[in-house]
Each structure stands twice: as structure tokens, then as C-alpha cells.
């Protein structure tokens with residue numbers, strides 16, 4: 001028993017309900033605002049893009065929300081996912097700390113993203129929708145959504161940022177395997193795409209442009225909806241299965257985490273692993289909860305809490321969150337999934353309230369941590385996940401210095417099998433460390449200057 005490394009749950013222990021952190025947050029996340037009127041966005045504003053079930057989940061205050069049997073049926077293809085005790089990593093580090101990790105890389109798409117892609121496809125199918133349009137950068141979200149759409153007989157239309165379309169042909173092939181239709185963005189299938197191509201036929205595209213194309217298609221076709229892979233509250237809700245399972249598995253292991261860690265782009269896998277423990281922390285448990293981001297895109301550690309657009313094209317509602325400015329373009333680091341200028345409103349509110357904390361690391365030391373990890377534990381991590389590993393190692397080494405026991409839990413959000421070019425660069429020694437430059441905060445302030453400010457706005461980073 002004491003040498004056990006893998007803690008699995010029986011199929012029957014798959015969570016039957018998602019956990020909604022909104023029910024327990026001491027202060028609610030501020031509502032999204034309509035950019036034209038400055039008023040909170042209502043269900044009718046969102047109805048052209050999302051099915052009503054998801055809109056209701058977005059604003060729900062219910063603590064527990066039933067997972068439909070059709071969704072459980074697909075989840076059970078790879079869930080419950082394993083929790084591992086990283087005994088070999090502990091030994092390699094010589095730490096008295098116990099390190100646990102929840103592994104989400106065993107899903108068909110290789111990451112946590114299908115946890116939300118599946119229910120999103122299900123609720124769209126239920127609403128009579130035929131097609132889901134979305135954007136993808138490096139391709140993780142597009143592949144998760146293509147898989148989920150295929151499971152429910154829907155068509156997935158994926159606008160893939162043009163540079164990635166040509167640089168990451170295998171992720172494109174994955175989407176095609178699951179029946180997804182992949183278009184290089186900007187494309188000539190939308191007004192916005194045509195306009196950009198007319199101005200610049202060689203435009204490499206951006207996530208902001210791809211979002212605008214997908215939203216345009218969804219807004220102008222009644223049989224088509226739009227889908228987002230992170231940031232929104234309903235996405236964080238769906239990801240709660242990660243932490244709910246981990247909570248049970250830690251119990252099986254006879255431990256409880258002193259610190260819970262997740263990498264943080266839009267905040268969905270971080271909320272996924274941590275919200276069950278946030279619930280217990282609000283109820284009195286003493287646990288540190290750490291979101292880890294790249295030093296080159298330090299949204300929580302250096303961003304300004306404000307209302308801002310979710311996209312470069314200024315088409316989305318205004319969201320209250322830490323932001324580096326909607327026009328912020330992070331350096332093209334290899335953890336593509338962490339290159340978002342903002343973060344989920346719920347995550348920002350928990351940060352303001354001191355329930356969670358944040359850390360940021362440059363990419364080279366994250367790859368170093370990833371290699372240390374895979375040489376001990378065998379699994380090759382996604383570059384995004386390596387940020388969580390970095391923090392876990394920092395915590396484990398601190399425990400060693402202090403000669404203290406410490407129980408660490410982190411989320412291994414995905415495997416890195418489609419990111420081997422990134423590892424090639426690391427081994428060749430030509431990865432560069434980018435930090436956000438000193439003018440970053442000023443630029444963020446300029447981007448939000450004309451926008452409304454939420455309660456809690458200070459005009460300064462929350463914590464440095």
C-alpha cells in the first residue's frame with residue numbers, strides 16, 4: 001500500500017455533478033458588460049452564439065449541476081483519470097515532500113479540453129444546432145471540439161490561425177480524423193476574413209482574427225453556434241470533474257494537499273484541479289492554491305484588473321479580469337495555450353480575494369522541469385503543463401530546504417506528443433526567455449483607458 005503510485009477510481013465513481021464555485025465565492029465575479037450600452041449582458045445577447053443551457057450555466061448560482069447521462073457516457077471513455085504519486089520524481093529531487101499529479105493527457109485529444117468540449121457539443125445538439133464554429137491557435141481546442149462534435153454527430157468548423165495551420169500540420173490532421181473542417185484564418189469565408197486579406201493577402205492570422213471569423217459565422221447562421229474552450233464560467237464548471245476526482249483520490253492515498261497547482265492560460269484547467277479545494281478552503285481548510293503562468297504573458301502577476309475585451313477585434317462583451325490589454329501580443333513561446341492576454345473572471349475574483357495566488361516563470365526553466373519530470377515519471381508533458389511542474393518542483397525544493405513534509409498536488413493538463421519541435425529547440429539550446437517588458441503595464445493601462453472599471457479596480461497589478 002505505501003508504495004502505491006497510481007490511484008484510480010472505479011467507473012461508478014465518475015462525478016455525477018459538476019461543482020459551481022460561484023455558489024461559494026465570498027464575492028461574485030463581476031458580470032460581463034455589453035460594449036455598446038455598458039449594461040450587463042443578458043441571455044438574449046448571447047442567444048445567437050450559445051445554446052440556452054450553457055447560457056444558464058454561465059450565470060448559475062447553483063452549487064451542484066447534474067451532468068447529463070449522454071455526457072457521462074462519453075466522459076467514461078477516459079474518465080475517471082488517474083492520480084499518480086510521483087515517487088520517482090520525489091526521489092530524484094531528494095525531497096521530503098509528497099508530490100501528486102492528476103493526469104488529463106489520457107483523453108482522446110490528449111488534454112483536459114474534452115471535459116468541456118463534450119458537454120458543449122451535447123447542449124448544442126440538444127438545442128437543434130447542426131454546426132459549431134470555433135477558433136484554434138496551436139490546435140488543442142480545435143481537436144477537442146472536433147472529437148466532441150463527432151461524438152454527437154455535429155459538424156465542427158475550426159478557424160485555425162494561418163501560421164499554425166502550416167506549422168502544426170499534425171494537429172490539423174487530428175481535427176480531420178474526427179471529421180472537423182479546418183480553415184486557415186484569415187479565410188475568404190467571412191466578411192472580416194475577406195477584409196483582412198484585401199488589406200494584407202499574406203496575413204499570418206491571429207487568435208483575435210480567428211475568433212472574429214468564428215463568431216461572425218455563428219451570428220449569421222441560425223443552425224450554427226460558437227464555442228469557447230476556456231475563460232467562461234461554464235467552461236470552468238465543466239472542468240470541475242478534475243478536482244472532484246482528485247479530492248476522492250487524495251483520500252484514497254490518505255493525504256490532503258498543502259498546495260494545489262495548475263498552469264494558467266484562460267484558467268480552465270487551473271480551476272478544474274483547484275475549485276474542489278477552493279470550496280474546502282472557503283469552508284476553513286488551510287491550502288495554498290497557485291496559478292502558474294509564463295513570464296512572457298504574466299496576466300495574474302502583472303496584469304491590471306479591469307473590464308476589457310476578450311479579443312483583439314473588440315467584438316466580445318467586456319469581461320472583468322486581470323488583463324495585459326486586448327491588443328497585447330505575447331512573444332511566440334511554445335506553451336501556446338498560455339498566450340492569452342486575460343483570464344477567467346472567476347479566477348481574477350478569487351485572486352483579488354486572496355483565495356488563490358499566482359506565480360510566473362520563463363520557459364527555459366519550465367522545459368528543464370518538464371525534462372526532469374519525464375526522466376523520472378515517464379510522461380512527456382505539454383509545454384503548458386510544464387509551468388505547473390516547475391512550481392511543484394519549487395515547492396518540493398523549499399520543503400527540502402526547510403526539512404519539512406509538504407503534500408503537493410498539481411494538474412498535468414496534457415501530454416506533449418505534438419510539441420516535440422518545442423523540445424527540439426530546448427535540447428538545441430536555442431529557446432529564448434522572454435519577459436514582458438517594463439512598458440507592459442503602461443500598455444495594458446492604455447488599452448483599457450476608455451473602458452468601464454469594475455469594483456476592485458486599482459490601476460495597479462494585484463501582487464508582484
Ligand SMILES: *Cc1c(COP(=O)(O)O)cnc(C)c1O
Pocket residue numbers: 111112113140141229230231263264265266267268269270337338382384385413414415
Ligand atoms: C489549452 C491548454 C492549457 C491552457 O488553457 P487553460 O484554459 O488555462 O487550462 C493548458 N494545458 C494544456 C495541455 C492545454 O491544451
